[in-house]
Amino acid sequence: MSVALSRCLCRVLSRQTAPSSFLLGEHHHAVRSPWFAPVMTLKTSAPLRAEPKKKKKVDPRREQLARERLRKKLKRLEKVPPEFIPIEDFITPAKCLDETRERSAPKLSFEESERRAMMLKEWCRYKQDQHMAEMEAVELALEAQREALEELKLESEELYQAALKPDPLLFPFTHEGPTHTPPITQYEAPDGKYTDITKVYTQ
């Protein structure tokens, strides 16, 4: 059966090779390539021996889809909201809750507690008077300025308008406030060395 088949194949091929050799006229005299070897011999060559891999086009796509699904799951897991930076001031350090640090609270006599209560009330009254005096002083100053602007308006409209304009060069205005002792003339302050141990948080 296979011999008959091979004979048929041989005849077909011989018919085919004739015109093909006619086409490749130049190479007719050249060494015959293995691709055009007569099938009668049925030489087993390397390509014929190996099993052709059945490459399904769907497979690489399936792998890619699987990888994408995994990636999406990872992204969802990683989408954790960033941790808040702790405010150091709001956390009581453990040192302060230590019981061994508590002072022995002195017992106040009646006179002492009375004196303290009276002192607090006196201070309250003093501060209130101070505040009222400040408010009054500010009111008087404002009244003086209002009067000045009124007089200016009676004088000339354009000077009044010029006075009302805000001064762009005034701000930013800085002034060194009062200290406990006056500055020493031509004093060279010694360089202070310090190591900065503030904790830096990254989100």
Place this chain on the structure above:
Amino acid sequence: MQQKKMAAPCRRMASRSLLQFLSSFSRTAVGNTATRPFSSTSVCRAALQTKDATDRATSSWTLMAAVCLQRLPVITADYSPIEERFQQLLHQMEQEKSLLSDHEIKLLEDAERMSRKQADDYDSDEEDDHGDQDIVLAQDLEDSWEQKLKSFQPAPRVRADVDKELTSPERCLANSLLLLAEQEVGGQKLWLLPQTQWQQGETLRQTAERALASLPAGFKATFLGNAPCGVYKYKLPKAARTESSVGIKVFFFKAVLSDGGPPAAPNPSLLWLKKSELQRYLKPAYMMKVEPFILEL
């Protein structure tokens, strides 16, 4: 043309009649409807400008601007007796409510260890934690810190001799000082805030800046805003009154002396005074107007 012919008191009447004339003219005008509104507004604007000029010309007050230059306090003020007592009370109360600090704990431990060492049945083998710390006691640290503080000499807060010199800006560092200049006004030499007359074409603030610059000592100051903070007006005596000036209006502008200026040589015609000392140098009516805006806060 018509405006110049009209006398000052009847200028309002004149402008009204002008407008009536214009409106009648515009109603009868044939053709140029586009130029009608243009001409009336230009004439109105011209009328306003000339009205301002005539106002200034007919106003009988001479304008002057003065500068209120303040040297702000350099050191903190002393405590009043009640403030002192309250400060002590607060300190005491806070100490009672507080916890022991690390330094205080070390002091207590050291004292305890000392007492244990000096006891008869002292066994140094029991002390296994603090072998090296016997060298430096907390008390020694405290003493060394106090020594360091004593080696630094701060500048004295109060210098009695400088305080008496009224011409020096370094006096009374705890109060804010005001600059007074002796200027001739109406033939009299008076102590007042440095002032100068206003000239056409400048704002009042520029006049005040000029007044400051005209002083013999070169002061560097920051003016606080364009608006005046007070006004003092007075009428001239009848002998000195002219057609153009019945009286004088002085507008005050506040300024703050800025640091970094060259230390000025003390000038006898310039005084630096506290608010309480102003009474001796200023005239009562002038003082009444100047007092409100000088804040001793």
